[in-house]
Amino acid sequence: MKERLRALDPRLLGVILALMLLGTLTLFSAGRNTPQAAIWLKQTVWNLMGLALMLLLANTHPRRVLRYSFAAYLLGLAALLAVLVVGKKIGGATRWFVVGGQTFQPSELMKWVTLLYVSQRLGSRPADSIGRLELLGAVGLVAFPMLLVQRQPDLGMALSFLPILLIIPLMKGLRMRWVVALVLLVTVGGFGAWKVALKPYQKQRVMIFLDPSSDLQGKGYQVNQSRIAIGAGGLIGKGFTSGSQTQLNFLPVKTTDFAFSVWAEERGFLGVLLALGLFGLLLSRILDAAKAAHTNAEAYFCAGAAGIFALHLMVNVGMVAGALPNKGMVLPFFSAGGSSTLSFFLALGLIMGILYRSRVK
Amino acid sequence: MDPRQRPLLHRRLGVFKALAWSLVAVLILIYAWLQLVRHGEFKQLAMQQAVKVRPIAAPRGLVLDRNGYRLVDNRRALHLVIQREDLPSRPEVVEALAQALDLDPASLARKIQSYRFAGKGRPLVLKENLDESGIALAERVRARFSFLSVDVAPRRVYLGDELAGHVLGYVGEVDDELMKAKPGVFRLGETIGKEGFEASGNDKLKGVDGQKRILVDQLGTEVANFGQTDAAPGRSLYLTLDAGLQKVMQDAYGEEAGAAVVLDLRDGGILAMYSSPSYDPNLFLNRLSQDMVDRYLNNPTRPMVNRAIQGIYAPGSTFKLLVALAGLEKGVITPQTVIYCAGKKNFYGRDFRCDKPTGHGGLSLVQAIAQSCDVYFYEVASRLDVDDIYATAEKYGLTERTGIDLPREKRTRIPSRAWKRKAVPKDPKWYAGETISVGIGQGAVGVTPIGLARFYATLATRGKLLTPHLFYGFRGDQTNALEPGPVPPAKETPLDPRMWAVLDEGLHEVVQSGTAAANPFIREVAREAPFVGKTGTAQVATFVDKSHYARQAKHLKDHALFAGYAPHDRPQIAFAVVVENAGFGSTAAAPIAAKLVKYWFVDRLKNPLPPPRGRMVDPFAPAPEVAE
Numbered sequence: 001m002k003e004r005l006r007a008l009d010p011r012l013l014g015v016i017l018a019l020m021l022l023g024t025l026t027l028f029s030a031g032r033n034t035p036q037a038a039i040w041l042k043q044t045v046w047n048l049m050g051l052a053l054m055l056l057l058a059n060t061h062p063r064r065v066l067r068y069s070f071a072a073y074l075l076g077l078a079a080l081l082a083v084l085v086v087g088k089k090i091g092g093a094t095r096w097f098v099v100g101g102q103t104f105q106p107s108e109l110m111k112w113v114t115l116l117y118v119s120q121r122l123g124s125r126p127a128d129s130i131g132r133l134e135l136l137g138a139v140g141l142v143a144f145p146m147l148l149v150q151r152q153p154d155l156g157m158a159l160s161f162l163p164i165l166l167i168i169p170l171m172k173g174l175r176m177r178w179v180v181a182l183v184l185l186v187t188v189g190g191f192g193a194w195k196v197a198l199k200p201y202q203k204q205r206v207m208i209f210l211d212p213s214s215d216l217q218g219k220g221y222q223v224n225q226s227r228i229a230i231g232a233g234g235l236i237g238k239g240f241t242s243g244s245q246t247q248l249n250f251l252p253v254k255t256t257d258f259a260f261s262v263w264a265e266e267r268g269f270l271g272v273l274l275a276l277g278l279f280g281l282l283l284s285r286i287l288d289a290a291k292a293a294h295t296n297a298e299a300y301f302c303a304g305a306a307g308i309f310a311l312h313l314m315v316n317v318g319m320v321a322g323a324l325p326n327k328g329m330v331l332p333f334f335s336a337g338g339s340s341t342l343s344f345f346l347a348l349g350l351i352m353g354i355l356y357r358s359r360v361k
Numbered sequence: 362m363d364p365r366q367r368p369l370l371h372r373r374l375g376v377f378k379a380l381a382w383s384l385v386a387v388l389i390l391i392y393a394w395l396q397l398v399r400h401g402e403f404k405q406l407a408m409q410q411a412v413k414v415r416p417i418a419a420p421r422g423l424v425l426d427r428n429g430y431r432l433v434d435n436r437r438a439l440h441l442v443i444q445r446e447d448l449p450s451r452p453e454v455v456e457a458l459a460q461a462l463d464l465d466p467a468s469l470a471r472k473i474q475s476y477r478f479a480g481k482g483r484p485l486v487l488k489e490n491l492d493e494s495g496i497a498l499a500e501r502v503r504a505r506f507s508f509l510s511v512d513v514a515p516r517r518v519y520l521g522d523e524l525a526g527h528v529l530g531y532v533g534e535v536d537d538e539l540m541k542a543k544p545g546v547f548r549l550g551e552t553i554g555k556e557g558f559e560a561s562g563n564d565k566l567k568g569v570d571g572q573k574r575i576l577v578d579q580l581g582t583e584v585a586n587f588g589q590t591d592a593a594p595g596r597s598l599y600l601t602l603d604a605g606l607q608k609v610m611q612d613a614y615g616e617e618a619g620a621a622v623v624l625d626l627r628d629g630g631i632l633a634m635y636s637s638p639s640y641d642p643n644l645f646l647n648r649l650s651q652d653m654v655d656r657y658l659n660n661p662t663r664p665m666v667n668r669a670i671q672g673i674y675a676p677g678s679t680f681k682l683l684v685a686l687a688g689l690e691k692g693v694i695t696p697q698t699v700i701y702c703a704g705k706k707n708f709y710g711r712d713f714r715c716d717k718p719t720g721h722g723g724l725s726l727v728q729a730i731a732q733s734c735d736v737y738f739y740e741v742a743s744r745l746d747v748d749d750i751y752a753t754a755e756k757y758g759l760t761e762r763t764g765i766d767l768p769r770e771k772r773t774r775i776p777s778r779a780w781k782r783k784a785v786p787k788d789p790k791w792y793a794g795e796t797i798s799v800g801i802g803q804g805a806v807g808v809t810p811i812g813l814a815r816f817y818a819t820l821a822t823r824g825k826l827l828t829p830h831l832f833y834g835f836r837g838d839q840t841n842a843l844e845p846g847p848v849p850p851a852k853e854t855p856l857d858p859r860m861w862a863v864l865d866e867g868l869h870e871v872v873q874s875g876t877a878a879a880n881p882f883i884r885e886v887a888r889e890a891p892f893v894g895k896t897g898t899a900q901v902a903t904f905v906d907k908s909h910y911a912r913q914a915k916h917l918k919d920h921a922l923f924a925g926y927a928p929h930d931r932p933q934i935a936f937a938v939v940v941e942n943a944g945f946g947s948t949a950a951a952p953i954a955a956k957l958v959k960y961w962f963v964d965r966l967k968n969p970l971p972p973p974r975g976r977m978v979d980p981f982a983p984a985p986e987v988a989e
Contacts (some may be wrong), residue, residue, distance in 0.1 A: 094915060099664040127370050171373050216906040228410075231395045231403025244411045269396040276385050276392075291374050299370060314384055321391050 007058040007356040012285045014228075016333075016348060020047050020279050022271075023333040032252040039255050043336045045083045048078045050345030057349025058356055062298050065350060066120045072143075073117040077108035080148040087152075095152045105339040107149045107157045112147050112347045115164045115304045123297025135169055141147045156315065156327040163307030171290075200212045222252045226320045229258075229265040237268025259334040261320045279313050289351045292358035301356060305347050362630055368763040381716070394438030412587070413577050417715070419568030419592035420515055424529065424558065426604040427630070427833055429843075429973040431520055433529055433559075437467050437490040438516035441499045442484035444932030447508035447584065447803050448473050454506070461502045462487060474939030484512060509656055517646060519606070523609055523639040527667035528631075528767070528831065530557020531642035555645070557667070558600065558831055561766045565832070568595030599833040599843050603628030609960040610635040613953040619920075619940040620668035622814040622829070623957055626774065626932055628848040629818070631765070633957070634811075647699040668764075670770040673807035674939050677897030677946065678733045678876075679924045680802025680819060682864055685726060687753035687915035689860045693744035696863040699723050703738035709794045714738050716898075730867025733896060742800025747791055750799055751777035756854055761806065765829040766851065774807040780868055781805075803900060810937045813924050820868075821926035823861050826852035868893035869929055872989070877923070878953045886955040890962035894925020894936075894954060916944040921949035927958045934961060 002045050002179045024047070028040040057065065058209050059281060066101065081096075083106055087094040096103040118141050125134060142165045150158040194203065229245035243265035283306050290302035309332060316322035317332040332335060332344045362851055395403065424433035441462075449455055455473060459466035462664060464487070476485045487509070491499055496511075505511045517532050519525075533555040535547040547553065547610045553567070554560035572591030610621055614873040623632040651871040657664050666672065688694040704720035705712050715721065721728075729737035742750070754760050754775040774780075782789040784805075798804035808816075811829055817825050828849035835844045871877050872887045877898045886892070899920040921943040926935040936954055945948030 099534050103815045127367060132675060167377070170369055173369060176373075176376070183363060228403050230392065232407035233396055234400040234404065235397060244407050244575050244576075248411050249582060250407075264392065264396065269392060272392045272396065273389060276388055280382055280385040283385075285379065287374055287378045290377075291371065298371075303374065306377065306381065310381055310384055314388070316387050318391065319719070321395055325565060326951075 004055060004059050006142055008055065008352055009285070009289075009355045009359075010357065012289075012352065015278055016284060017280045019275070019282065022263065022275055022278070023047075023259070025091060025240065026266075026334055027336055028265055029243070030259060030262045031239055031244060032247065034249070036255055036300050037337050043341070046336075046338050046341040047345075049165060053342060054345045054349035056351035058072050061351055062295075062301075062350060062353050063232075063351070065089040066116065066123075066213070066297055069113070069117040069120040072113045076106065076110040076113045077145060077148070080110060080145055084148070093152050094156060095154055095157075102191075102338065105317065105337075106153060107152070108339040108343040109346070110145050110149070110306075111160055111308065112155070112343055113143055114161060114299060115308065116350075117203075118142060118164055119300035119304060122168055122172055123295055125172075125301050126236045126246055127296050130172045130174050132290050134172075134345055135174070135325040138169060139165060139314055141223075156199070157249070159262050159315075159327065160308060160311055160329060164304050167304050169305040171300055171303050199256040222258065223319070223326055224232075224320045225250050225252060226258050226261040227322045228260045230321055233268040233271075235269045237264075237266050237271055240266055242266060256330060256335045256337060257316070257328050260317055260331050262319075263334065276317070279309075283310055283313075286351055289355045289358070293354050294357055298354045302351055305351060308347075309344075365901055382617075384833075401565055412574060414572050414574050415583075416551075417571035417573055417589060417592045418515075418552065418955065419570050420594045421517065421532070421552070421568065421599035422566040422595035423836075424562075425597065425599045425836065425973075426564070426602045427599055427606075427632075428970070429602065430601070430970070431973075432525060432600065433604070433632065434518045434520055435515050436518045436596060437513050438489070438734035439496060439499075439514045440514060441488040441491060441495070442486050442510055442512045443473075443476075444484045444510055445476060446476055447510070447812065448485065449475075449506075449802075458502075458506055458509075461505065462498075465862060466562055484510075486512075490516065492612070510635065510812075517796055519642040520754060521607070522641045522643060524604075525607055525635070526557075526603065526640040526642050527636045527669065528557055528600075528634050529642055530559040530843050531555055531645040532553060532559050533645065541760075542846075550837060555872055557642075557767060559642075560768050562598070562832060565598055565878070569593040577626040596838070597836040598846075599836060600831045601625060601632060601833045602634070602831065603632045603878045603961075605965060606633040606957065606960055609633075609956055610953075611637075611639070613956045614940075617656045617940050617943055617949075618668075618827045619664055619938070619950075620810045621938040621953060621957070622669050622938065623934050623936045623961070624814050624818050626818055626821055626825075626827070626926070626935055629815075629829050629851065630833060631829055631831050632934060632961070633736045634669045634831075634891075636666070636672070638662050638664040640664045641812050667767070667769075668939070669810045670765060670767055671770060672809060672939070674810070674920055674922065675804075675806055675899035676802040676808045676813060677899035677920070677922055678735075679801060679813060679817075679895045679897035679922050679937075679946075680806055680808075682732070682756055682868070682895060683757070683759065683816065684732065684738050684745075684750060684800050685864060685867075686856075687745055687750045688741040688758070689752060689857070689863075691745060691749050694726065694741055696726055697858060699725050700729070700737045700740045702734050702737075706739055708739060708743055708797050709792075711794060713797055714975045718931075726863055727867045727870055728893065730864070731870035731873075733871075733876045739797050740827075742796050743793075744801075745796065747799060750796070751775050751780075757816060757819050757824075758852070758854075759816050763809075763811050763829045765811055766831050771809055773809055773812040774805060776805040802897065812938050813922075813939075814935055817924045817926055817937060820856075820861070821932035821935045822866060823858070824854045824856040826854060826939050865893070868895055868925055871895055872925075876947045880947065880952060880955075883951055883955045886959045887978050891929040891957045892925060892927030892954070893929050894923050894951065897922030897924070898946045903943065918944055921946040923947075923950035923954045925954065928962065934958075942984070953982075 001209050024040050026045060027043050030038045038234065083097060084094055086094045088098045090096060094106060097106065103153040118138055122134065122138060142161050146158045146161045146312060170176065225245060229243060229251050232245060241247065243262065245265050246254055246262045251258055251261055278283065286302055286306040290299045293299035293302055312329055312332055315324055315327055317330040319326055330340050402864065407814045420435055423431060426432055437441045438686045455470050472485060486493055486809035488744065499511055511755060521530055532552050534750040535551045535553045540547055554563040570593065575583045576585040578584050597648045606623060614635065618635040618637050622634045625632050644653055648938040701723045702715055702721035704718045705714040716733065721732050721734045722739050724732065724734050739815060758771055760775050761774050778791045781791050795804055799806055815827060815829055819825060828851060832846055832850050834846040837844050872893055877883050901917055901919055921940040923936040923946050938950045938953045938956060940949045
């Protein structure tokens with residue numbers, strides 16, 4: 001056991017445990033005096049399972065994991081198709097399998113499987129250059145599961161596939177200027193078309209295609225309450241389990257999408273600094289792993305993983321502050337949920353394994 | 362190729378790291394903006410929605426009669442409710458609950474749904490004002506549905522039921538119209554008096570609401586109390602009403618429609634006022650059911666109208682006293698004037714008939730009043746202009762509202778030339794023939810029972826214009842005794858003693874030898890408590906042949922009136938009695954007046970009600986059964 005624990009990178013583990021502690025405290029406070037009082041315990045169970053999974057993967061050679069990536073990708077696609085047919089519909093979306101009272105969201109895992117397979121594919125090709133076919137193939141590999149996820153529909157989740165498409169080609173040699181040009185084109189073109197060319201009903205169609213739940217009421221209310229919670233927290237916060245927005249239930253969905261608002265209200269700006277600093281260290285350490293990786297595929301996976309974590313961080317923390325649109329994207333370690341927790345730990349386990357191999361050799 | 366040897370990959374990773382930290386930095390800036398720069402503003406918003414100032418309703422004062430018997434009490438009412446946080450969501454539970462309470466499942470489900478999303482704080486009331494069987498039912502049902510609770514709320518109780526419905530009125534929630542009409546005066550959901558003295562005495566009864574600062578959650582449920590200022594209860598007060606006399610009056614009416622008023626001649630206090638049919642204010646405290654609407658609001662007998670102050674009746678012969686007074690003051694007759702009655706008399710080419718077709722012969726004023734001779738007063742009226750009659754009516758306060766402290770009193774209608782121009786623009790000219798009808802209180806003349814009673818009070822007091830009122834005084838907080846309130850001012854318009862004497866004599870003769878003397882009961886009462894008054898029979902429709910009279914529909918029969926005062930030598934009370942479609946004043950209205958006089962001056966003193974000391978006695982409770 002001691003031997004196996006040595007596979008864990010102490011710096012990354014430290015950051016993970018610290019963020020877990022913050023998340024558990026947040027959930028304890030958010031669940032108080034609600035029917036979800038035990039959610040922090042439930043999440044702790046998921047976290048412990050996640051840690052075990054991470055330990056297992058850290059002790060597995062990354063090569064062996066990558067070897068199964070294609071099979072996993074096919075299996076994932078099958079699962080995404082299956083969920084559209086036999087999945088449970090909750091709040092207008094079909095995203096979940098129900099097994100023995102437990103829900104499982106295959107798209108959470110599929111994101112990482114896709115990243116893994118794309119990394120494996122492009123990593124086995126010559127480095128520092130990327131052919132048109134290669135690029136097109138990668139786009140296809142990512143677009144297929146993305147579209148299946150958008151069918152559920154789940155725009156937030158579909159968007160979280162995007163870092164794979166951006167980061168891996170860049171690592172492989174795609175000129176930065178092309179990416180910058182593309183981003184500029186899409187932004188300016190899209191904005192221009194929105195402002196000038198599209199008629200209102202067309203805009204509405206686009207909006208409804210992108211986010212079928214956008215016509216439902218209540219999102220503005222949620223974000224408004226979240227901003228009040230964050231702002232009222234001030235410098236040092238209202239104190240643990242003392243946030244009025246949280247404890248009096250003004251803050252909505254506070255154990256998942258808006259968990260970070262709970263932390264911000266009760267621990268204040270100093271708590272936010274601590275949490276965001278830890279997330280910064282997490283991303284930094286994952287990128288260190290990319291640098292230390294033995295193979296291109298491993299490096300791509302780490303960099304892509306950093307991208308996905310960064311996107312979750314940006315969208316969730318930015319959303320609850322009202323800086324970004326309300327797209328339900330969870331925040332790792334803070335938002336409660338089994339599928340996402342296990343998936344995050346799976347990725348972190350792989351990264352641990354990559355770091356471990358780079359050290360021992 | 363070993364990726365660690367790739368400079369491009371290193372460059373890119375360097376850029377990514379920089380981007381990762383910039384993301385963290387941007388997020389920190391956003392939070393610094395919200396939490397440091399705009400902290401005050403958001404703190405305020407969080408406070409505003411979590412800390413509420415809620416009013417604490419002040420209990421209304423009690424209403425007592427002049428002796429201290431409770432007319433209006435406050436009792437605790439129990440309601441079976443579901444608190445908002447306990448609203449059931451499972452349809453089968455809602456269905457079972459509806460079945461257990463005998464409610465419509467669909468409407469209950471709708472109600473629960475609407476409470477879940479709208480409104481704040483108030484629990485959903487399933488059954489209100491539980492009685493004993495209701496409480497038993499509630500307990501049984503609560504054993505099965507633990508989310509139910511029983512709420513305690515104050516409730517007004519009108520002890521006499523229909524006894525003084527119109528006088529007391531009832532309370533209810535302030536409505537939107539009133540809130541808009543008087544902004545800033547009422548708070549939403551406040552209980553205010555809607556009708557009767559509850560409405561006019563609202564300011565006296567209502568007290569001062571307290572308030573509490575509480576912490577509420579998102580559903581509006583109180584979580585913590587930060588402190589409160591208690592409500593100051595409204596003061597209890599005495600009315601001038603005498604519950605016993607009121608009861609006698611109510612019983613005297615029975616099924617008949619009409620209204621009666623008894624005034625205290627010392628100060629104008631109303632000793633009794635009843636409008637029949639009456640209503641039970643207690644029924645208005647529950648939400649109006651269709652049954653209630655049918656029973657009261659759509660009833661053709663219009664029980665919601667307080668006939669004592671809102672009913673306009675032709676005064677008939679009771680008006681002759683005013684005509685006589687106008688004639689005397691104008692000098693067209695003297696106390697000694699004798700006029701010959703031949704059963705009818707022709708004025709302006711038209712025959713005006715007397716009640717007695719064979720004629721009264723030569724009559725003095727006193728005899729004319731006693732016999733209620735029409736021809737005498739046709740003649741007096743013919744010597745006057747209608748504006749002379751109006752001027753006298755105005756002088757003795759009959760043209761204005763009495764100013765009683767009840768809402769929506771109607772003005773009496775005394776015709777004049779100016780009145781006709783305004784009221785009948787198509788035919789604005791006043792015809793002299795119309796004055797003849799006014800002479801016997803017919804035609805356009807219309808008075809309220811309260812106005813008529815006040816005019817007879819003016820006669821009784823030899824020219825004092827009292828202001829009828831119900832408010833007697835507050836109950837002392839410590840002493841529990843009456844603290845008399847201010848008496849509304851009376852105006853003096855002294856009557857000439859010689860003129861007064863002949864009118865008083867005439868009224869005396871009505872009861873002793875005149876129109877009211879035939880009834881043995883009246884004679885008997887008049888012996889014990891000498892009362893005086895004038896009968897009146899006001900035509901609702903004119904009949905060609907009086908033999909058809911008895912066969913006519915009830916609603917076409919004449920209104921019967923009697924107005925007067927008692928006792929004769931030193932008057933203490935004045936009264937007016939109107940019985941609708943009852944026939945002659947002497948047979949239908951005068952006996953009611955006699956009953957009132959008998960109670961007030963004889964029975965009340967012989968068999969006094971038990972004193973309402975200590976725990977107040979409810980005079981309307983059935984007498985306890987005495988074991989033989």
